[in-house]
Amino acid sequence: MTTNEEKKKRTEMLVEMRKERRETVQRAQELLKAQQSARKALERALTGGPHSVPQLAQAVNMPAHEALWHIAAMKKYGIVAEAGTDESGDYYLYRLVKEA
Amino acid sequence: MSTNQIKVDALVVGGGISGMQTALDLGDQGYKVAVVERKSSIGGKMIDLSKVFPTLDCCSCITTPKMSATAHHDNITLLTYSEIESINRDGNGFKVQATKKPRYVREDDCTGCRSCELVCPLEVSEDEHEFGRTSHRVVYVPFSTAVPQKALVDLDHCLFCGKCIQACPSDAIDFTQQPEPVEIETRSIVLATGFETTPINAKKEYGAGKLRNVISGMMMERLLAPTGPYGRVLRPSDGKMPASIAYVQCAGSRDQTLGVPYCSRVCCMYAIKQAMLLSGALPLAEITIYYMDIRTFGKGYEQFYQNAKAMGVEFLKGKVARITEDENQNPIVRVELIDEFGKTRVTERQHDLVVLSVGLLPGGNPQPKFGVPVGEDGFVQVPDYNVFPAVTSQPGIFVTGAAAGPMDIVDSIMMAGAAASSAASYLEAGNGSRKEAQRQPERSVEYA
Ligand SMILES: Cc1cc2nc3c(=O)[nH]c(=O)nc-3n(C[C@H](O)[C@H](O)[C@H](O)COP(=O)(O)OP(=O)(O)OC[C@H]3O[C@@H](n4cnc5c(N)ncnc54)[C@H](O)[C@@H]3O)c2cc1C
Ligand code: SF4
Numbered sequence: 177m178t179t180n181e182e183k184k185k186r187t188e189m190l191v192e193m194r195k196e197r198r199e200t201v202q203r204a205q206e207l208l209k210a211q212q213s214a215r216k217a218l219e220r221a222l223t224g225g226p227h228s229v230p231q232l233a234q235a236v237n238m239p240a241h242e243a244l245w246h247i248a249a250m251k252k253y254g255i256v257a258e259a260g261t262d263e264s265g266d267y268y269l270y271r272l273v274k275e276a
Numbered sequence: 277m278s279t280n281q282i283k284v285d286a287l288v289v290g291g292g293i294s295g296m297q298t299a300l301d302l303g304d305q306g307y308k309v310a311v312v313e314r315k316s317s318i319g320g321k322m323i324d325l326s327k328v329f330p331t332l333d334c335c336s337c338i339t340t341p342k343m344s345a346t347a348h349h350d351n352i353t354l355l356t357y358s359e360i361e362s363i364n365r366d367g368n369g370f371k372v373q374a375t376k377k378p379r380y381v382r383e384d385d386c387t388g389c390r391s392c393e394l395v396c397p398l399e400v401s402e403d404e405h406e407f408g409r410t411s412h413r414v415v416y417v418p419f420s421t422a423v424p425q426k427a428l429v430d431l432d433h434c435l436f437c438g439k440c441i442q443a444c445p446s447d448a449i450d451f452t453q454q455p456e457p458v459e460i461e462t463r464s465i466v467l468a469t470g471f472e473t474t475p476i477n478a479k480k481e482y483g484a485g486k487l488r489n490v491i492s493g494m495m496m497e498r499l500l501a502p503t504g505p506y507g508r509v510l511r512p513s514d515g516k517m518p519a520s521i522a523y524v525q526c527a528g529s530r531d532q533t534l535g536v537p538y539c540s541r542v543c544c545m546y547a548i549k550q551a552m553l554l555s556g557a558l559p560l561a562e563i564t565i566y567y568m569d570i571r572t573f574g575k576g577y578e579q580f581y582q583n584a585k586a587m588g589v590e591f592l593k594g595k596v597a598r599i600t601e602d603e604n605q606n607p608i609v610r611v612e613l614i615d616e617f618g619k620t621r622v623t624e625r626q627h628d629l630v631v632l633s634v635g636l637l638p639g640g641n642p643q644p645k646f647g648v649p650v651g652e653d654g655f656v657q658v659p660d661y662n663v664f665p666a667v668t669s670q671p672g673i674f675v676t677g678a679a680a681g682p683m684d685i686v687d688s689i690m691m692a693g694a695a696a697s698s699a700a701s702y703l704e705a706g707n708g709s710r711k712e713a714q715r716q717p718e719r720s721v722e723y724a
């Protein structure tokens with residue numbers, strides 16, 4: 177069990193680390209913001225039903241290779257899953273996992 | 277800070293297939309061995325491959341047991357995420373200074389449960405194994421079969437939000453970790469530092485790495501591996517299942533403009549292997565291999581090539597002059613084709629995806645640290661290759677695998693046997709007998 181004292185020490189350490197590495201933390205925070213907004217947009221598009229990568233790219237106005245990067249990452253962490261292919265048979269469709 | 281001390285009979289530098297096999301061969305004979313690997317997991321290039329030519333066995337199924345055997349061997353001490361700093365001859369052996377880089381996770385406490393990874397809010401590009409095609413979290417276990425299964429933190433992207441600390445059931449996260457010096461006293465050294473591949477941007481004629489649908493052979497290995505970034509073969513520009521895939525052979529080998537005059541030996545065979553695997557993964561896809569010569573030098577390799585032809589893979593003799601792309605990012609290959617009568621014809625062909633069969637380059641220059649000279653090709657020089665293929669010009673220092681020159685897995689494993697037996701002979705003859713080694717308890721590993 178973690179004691180209150182230990183918890184306090186840990187919080188202090190994290191504050192100290194954030195201060196020490198202000199620049200990298202700021203960069204990471206900006207990256208996080210951009211990532212969260214991209215993910216939200218993609219998830220919003222996917223609530224309308226399964227999409228292929230080019231369809232998603234168009235829906236959220238993002239280059240297709242970036243949409244693919246997000247989809248690969250979201251698939252890895254269990255947020256999206258494949259849902260068959262589109263009519264042409266050239267592209268896989270992706271759906272939100274929590275929808276299923 | 278106290279320095280960790282290790283005393284061994286042999287230090288193996290590099291934990292790829294050749295380094296692991298050398299360590300296992302020596303360890304099985306009773307020698308104490310330390311393996312130093314610079315990456316966070318052992319396995320080398322082989323753990324990233326899909327299947328192996330010419331048997332098409334699953335690569336991970338062969339490599340993972342070796343990784344595990346290396347990590348759990350009583351006579352082997354494994355140092356991952358570690359660098360060799362300096363080497364000094366010390367009487368009959370060597371004093372080696374190494375550094376264990378901080379994982380910001382205490383290895384002894386981490387169980388690899390990934391609870392930290394699942395709560396970490398930020399993802400960054402997975403560059404080490406997946407060429408930036410997918411992500412990992414800021415704290416992550418490198419891959420599902422990594423050995424050791426231990427997390428590490430990419431401190432340059434950390435938010436210091438503390439979520440991982442809260443989630444870790446083993447209290448293993450430690451942001452105060454510092455580089456740890458390790459002193460290794462060893463009687464012999466085996467270099468197993470492997471190779472790198474020609475960078476994808478090496479040739480401007482082939483798009484200088486800017487064309488999204490022109491990828492390297494190693495990237496294709498990942499697309500073909502079930503554990504790869506997409507779990508299937510999709511092209512990087514837009515996720516399309518490619519219907520037409522082309523290979524450009526000798527893309528970085530036998531090329532004076534790149535200063536690589538030699539043949540990289542494995543590229544013909546890995547291209548043929550990938551073509552066969554693609555025929556299985558994408559049965560409707562057309563696969564073309566543009567080549568100048570096909571070199572199938574090993575046991576069963578020529579038959580493998582003939583099988584690929586019989587499966588419908590198109591082999592076109594010709595020299596690819598240039599690769600460009602159209603407005604849909606489809607690569608256009610400009611090639612001078614050579615027919616069976618030697619007549620040439622220049623043509624342009626459009627594909628969905630092009631794979632450069634990149635060559636094998638030396639992994640690094642061991643001269644400054646190890647005093648071992650390299651040959652004209654940049655690989656470790658072996659003065660008497662025909663007779664002593666694993667013996668370098670430095671007494672007590674041996675070499676194995678692709679550190680000595682381009683070679684496939686079979687040859688790397690055989691050379692590991694040669695390196696282990698050369699090292700064992702050296703230990704027996706010049707540096708006290710093995711019986712003595714067994715009698716002296718102080719020769720055993722001391723890692724405290
Ligand atoms: C695209 C592709 C496909 C291939 N397919 C096949 C196939 O199907 N069948 C086949 O037989 N062969 C294949 N090969 C060849 C195969 O990858 C090599 O034969 C094999 O990986 C060589 O193993 P190695 O241990 O010598 O080197 P590596 O696998 O390169 O391992 C070297 C290790 O040493 C570490 N290291 C390097 N420098 C240092 C240092 N200074 N300190 C500490 N550690 C260090 C590296 O991180 C790495 O882990 C393929 C190669 C490529 C490029
Ligand atoms: S402290 Fe860093 S590694 Fe841990 S969860 Fe936060 S961002 Fe991820």
Ligand code: SF4
Binds near residue numbers: 381386390447
């Ligand atoms: S650091 Fe903790 S939470 Fe992360 S994998 Fe290791 S034991 Fe699990």
